[in-house]
Amino acid sequence: MPTSEEILARLARIAEDPNRYAEAWKKARGRKVIGTFPMNFPLELVHAAGALPVVVQESGQPITLGRTLLFEFYCGYTRSLTDQAMTGQMEVFDAFFLVDHCVALLGAADAMRFELTDKPIFLAQYMASMDEAWNVPEIRKQIDLLRAQLEEFCGVTITDAAIAHSIRLYNRNRQLLRHLYDLRRAGRIRITAGQMQVLVKSSMVMDVEEHTSLLADYLAALEQENGFGEDLVKLHLSGHFCHAPPIALLDMIESCGAVVVDDDLFAGFRYISTDVPETGDPADGLTRWYFDRNTNVPCSTQAQKTVDWETYLVKSLEKSGAEGVIILMAKFCEPHMLYYPELRKELDRCGVPHLLIETEHLGLPLEQLRTRVEALLERVSRGAVASPAPARHLQPHP
Amino acid sequence: MSLLIQPANPKLMAANAVKRLSSTRMGGAMVKDYWDRLFTARERGAQVVWYNGAAVNPIFQAAGIEWCHGEAFGARLAAMHQEGPAQRTGEDYGYINELCSYARTTLGCAVLTKQATVSDDGISLPGAEQDVLASRLPAPDFFVNAYAGCSTGQQWDEITYRIFNKKLPLFKVSYPFLWGNKPDHGYLRGQEWEDASRYVAQQLHKLIEFVEFQTGRPLDWEVLREAMHYIKRASQLRLEAMALCRAKPAPATFWDWIASIAPINFLPGNQALVDYFAGVKAEIEQRVIDGVTALPNERYRLAFDGIMNWNKVGWLANKFAENDAAVMCGRYTHSAFWNEPQLIDEDDPILGMAQHYLLCPFNHSAKILGELLLRDCEAYGIDGVVFHATRTCRSASNGQMVVAQMAQRAGLQTMFFEGDVADAAFYKDAILESRLEAMLEAIDARRMTAA
Ligand code: SF4
Numbered sequence: 049m050p051t052s053e054e055i056l057a058r059l060a061r062i063a064e065d066p067n068r069y070a071e072a073w074k075k076a077r078g079r080k081v082i083g084t085f086p087m088n089f090p091l092e093l094v095h096a097a098g099a100l101p102v103v104v105q106e107s108g109q110p111i112t113l114g115r116t117l118l119f120e121f122y123c124g125y126t127r128s129l130t131d132q133a134m135t136g137q138m139e140v141f142d143a144f145f146l147v148d149h150c151v152a153l154l155g156a157a158d159a160m161r162f163e164l165t166d167k168p169i170f171l172a173q174y175m176a177s178m179d180e181a182w183n184v185p186e187i188r189k190q191i192d193l194l195r196a197q198l199e200e201f202c203g204v205t206i207t208d209a210a211i212a213h214s215i216r217l218y219n220r221n222r223q224l225l226r227h228l229y230d231l232r233r234a235g236r237i238r239i240t241a242g243q244m245q246v247l248v249k250s251s252m253v254m255d256v257e258e259h260t261s262l263l264a265d266y267l268a269a270l271e272q273e274n275g276f277g278e279d280l281v282k283l284h285l286s287g288h289f290c291h292a293p294p295i296a297l298l299d300m301i302e303s304c305g306a307v308v309v310d311d312d313l314f315a316g317f318r319y320i321s322t323d324v325p326e327t328g329d330p331a332d333g334l335t336r337w338y339f340d341r342n343t344n345v346p347c348s349t350q351a352q353k354t355v356d357w358e359t360y361l362v363k364s365l366e367k368s369g370a371e372g373v374i375i376l377m378a379k380f381c382e383p384h385m386l387y388y389p390e391l392r393k394e395l396d397r398c399g400v401p402h403l404l405i406e407t408e409h410l411g412l413p414l415e416q417l418r419t420r421v422e423a424l425l426e427r428v429s430r431g432a433v434a435s436p437a438p439a440r441h442l443q444p445h446p
Numbered sequence: 447m448s449l450l451i452q453p454a455n456p457k458l459m460a461a462n463a464v465k466r467l468s469s470t471r472m473g474g475a476m477v478k479d480y481w482d483r484l485f486t487a488r489e490r491g492a493q494v495v496w497y498n499g500a501a502v503n504p505i506f507q508a509a510g511i512e513w514c515h516g517e518a519f520g521a522r523l524a525a526m527h528q529e530g531p532a533q534r535t536g537e538d539y540g541y542i543n544e545l546c547s548y549a550r551t552t553l554g555c556a557v558l559t560k561q562a563t564v565s566d567d568g569i570s571l572p573g574a575e576q577d578v579l580a581s582r583l584p585a586p587d588f589f590v591n592a593y594a595g596c597s598t599g600q601q602w603d604e605i606t607y608r609i610f611n612k613k614l615p616l617f618k619v620s621y622p623f624l625w626g627n628k629p630d631h632g633y634l635r636g637q638e639w640e641d642a643s644r645y646v647a648q649q650l651h652k653l654i655e656f657v658e659f660q661t662g663r664p665l666d667w668e669v670l671r672e673a674m675h676y677i678k679r680a681s682q683l684r685l686e687a688m689a690l691c692r693a694k695p696a697p698a699t700f701w702d703w704i705a706s707i708a709p710i711n712f713l714p715g716n717q718a719l720v721d722y723f724a725g726v727k728a729e730i731e732q733r734v735i736d737g738v739t740a741l742p743n744e745r746y747r748l749a750f751d752g753i754m755n756w757n758k759v760g761w762l763a764n765k766f767a768e769n770d771a772a773v774m775c776g777r778y779t780h781s782a783f784w785n786e787p788q789l790i791d792e793d794d795p796i797l798g799m800a801q802h803y804l805l806c807p808f809n810h811s812a813k814i815l816g817e818l819l820l821r822d823c824e825a826y827g828i829d830g831v832v833f834h835a836t837r838t839c840r841s842a843s844n845g846q847m848v849v850a851q852m853a854q855r856a857g858l859q860t861m862f863f864e865g866d867v868a869d870a871a872f873y874k875d876a877i878l879e880s881r882l883e884a885m886l887e888a889i890d891a892r893r894m895t896a897a
């Protein structure tokens with residue numbers, strides 16, 4: 049039985065270089081590898097078609113040729129996608145499928161399409177407005193389209209039974225990851241933010257059954273010894289759409305005397321928050337999932353009047369006991385920039401210390417950021433001295 | 447969007463300035479009257495809708511309510527160099543300057559309007575002080591979001607809705623991006639186009655139901671048909687007038703069409719609108735007869751891709767003129783705003799309206815954008831294409847580099863300059879100047895080689 053560290057190290061290697069994993073998978077299985085894009089793609093459908101679904105990740109390579117097809121004022125993720133397409137880093141993928149409509153993502157996918165003329169890039173656009181009853185059948189229609197397109201591309205029939213089976217597998221995987229989140233929130237295990245990222249990110253790129261089995265081993269191997277000390281400031285990390293923030297940044301944050309107890313990052317809880325209903329028509333289940341995810345963890349890329357990210361965030365703090373929030377924002381991420389003032393207003397109203405850190409594709413000024421993180425922790429600590437009552441910070445200011 | 451054309455270089459102005467159409471001044475006056483009237487909507491007891499995106503205003507006209515197009519007001523503030531207070535308010539509210547400047551300007555206006563006119567309980571405050579132009583918008587009764595081609599456009603009204611404490615009704619029209627999955631897809635054709643058209647048309651019927659509910663009375667379909675009749679006629683005249691500009695040297699330029707955006711985009715569909723475009727067309731016809739040209743010494747013909755740099759319109763117009771470069775056509779003028787009038791069935795206008803909303807110039811794939819640009823370049827005898835890389839508008843910037851490569855392959859010169867819709871800070875005059883110079887030199891060199 050491998051140790052938890054060994055399992056984590058293996059997952060970290062895969063999360064670091066998902067294409068290598070996909071190449072090996074393809075060679076062993078002789079089946080297609082399909083690239084998908086964040087943040088709402090139903091991987092279950094690709095899995096049910098017998099292909100390996102991979103949420104395409106930001107590459108660690110600097111942007112070079114990509115500059116000739118996408119401007120520098122796009123988020124790092126989309127610039128990286130374009131660069132990967134232009135520098136031969138997308139070879140392993142047979143095709144790409146997307147459902148999200150972020151304007152930057154569509155721009156990048158279109159640029160990729162111009163470059164990768166031999167690889168289909170299929171858009172089944174999910175309407176982002178979630179308040180209208182008529183958009184539910186519209187999403188269902190897109191799922192049917194996706195299914196038909198995948199069948200044609202993979203040369204298979206995707207049966208309802210196959211989708212239902214894939215749904216169960218992905219649900220199981222998400223449940224295990226959520227269990228880890230629960231343990232971390234409860235302070236029963238110590239998983240660093242960087243480690244949590246590895247666990248979630250690897251689930252986006254690996255064969256789901258293999259990942260689930262490694263997760264189960266990981267859970268079994270995890271020692272219960274590692275709750276965290278009371279003197280560490282408990283933080284919630286928020287935001288960072290579509291791609292994972294640099295692990296070095298997460299490590300730096302925790303090295304300042306903090307422990308991350310929860311998050312709503314895309315490469316984090318946002319990704320695994322919601323299961324697909326397992327009863328009834330599976331395509332209806334995938335439709336429901338799209339709407340349920342935004343109710344569970346609201347996202348500002350979606351347009352929904354009945355849920356608010358800030359309300360969710362403040363409730364999450366109550367659950368995890370987090371005393372401060374670091375909002376991680378990918379530079380130039382329009383939906384996040386647009387919503388940020390609403391988050392700030394609510395956190396201020398509730399007296400929760402918070403800090404905004406904008407990330408870039410490469411090269412963060414970690415030492416400068418350290419000073420800002422330390423200042424945040426200082427603010428949290430001063431607040432705690434003034435009033436030790438639990439969750440005091442969640443009371444609105446008079 | 448009344449344009450305040452100022453000389454880029456006063457010394458050169460007399461000799462090399464663009465000779466703008468005088469008929470477009472009437473459009474400026476009509477637009478000013480429109481806004482002035484809107485500012486008094488509350489006093490007159492009119493219902494007001496704030497909307498963003500497509501020109502759904504004929505529906506509001508038929509509903510007997512007054513409409514405020516958010517982007518148009520942002521553009522107007524920028525064109526009048528009065529965007530400062532709104533943008534500062536937006537910044538105080540927490541917007542980062544890399545965010546769409548239309549959105550943060552207009553959201554700044556929303557904050558100002560709300561502060562001035564609405565209590566936290568959503569109750570209108572009588573007699574509020576509204577001395578800055580940015581704060582003069584009448585508070586809305588409800589919102590309609592109808593933004594095609596840009597996710598930010600849709601998200602923006604989610605925020606406006608929240609700024610007004612989620613107390614006012616908001617209706618959203620969703621649009622599929624015209625991506626083109628299948629080989630049958632093309633401009634105005636293919637299954638995807640048909641499906642999208644029907645889907646949007648269905649939503650417009652829902653929008654009408656929503657508006658009827660908000661006003662408490664049925665929509666006047668006769669007024670809608672009539673408004674669309676006038677819009678269709680105005681659009682035909684606009685296109686006919688544009689076609690006259692194929693003459694060499696050009697009788698009018700892109701800048702005249704920029705000045706004509708506001709009327710076609712959001713003024714009421716009525717006889718005055720038709721008269722305006724008839725006047726523009728007549729003036730161009732007369733210029734052709736009289737041999738009057740827009741530039742005294744036209745040597746280059748250029749296309750302009752991208753959304754407008756509203757606070758620099760006059761500056762840009764004269765900058766190109768100084769270099770004897772006639773900017774002839776552009777995506778924002780020639781592939782937008784009721785630009786396919788044959789789609790409008792005056793008796794049953796909804797489908798044609800839906801299709802125009804889908805034809806938003808930001809709602810096409812790069813391939814289609816390239817094809818449209820090359821079509822116009824051929825029609826207008828274009829030598830080079832100027833791309834305005836719009837710093838805070840990814841929607842307008844999407845596809846530009848692909849389109850530039852398509853243009854280069856077709857033998858056209860291209861250049862990029864960075865600017866922005868409503869934030870002048872992103873524009874650098876020296877960059878535009880040096881790149882324009884380089885492009886014009888390249889055009890000269892190619893001509894010499896060909897000669
Ligand atoms: S949501 Fe943000 S991070 Fe994702 S593609 Fe859009 S701009 Fe980039």
Ligand code: SF4
Binds near residue numbers: 596600808
């Ligand atoms: S980014 Fe561009 S297209 Fe989108 S809302 Fe802003 S101005 Fe409009």
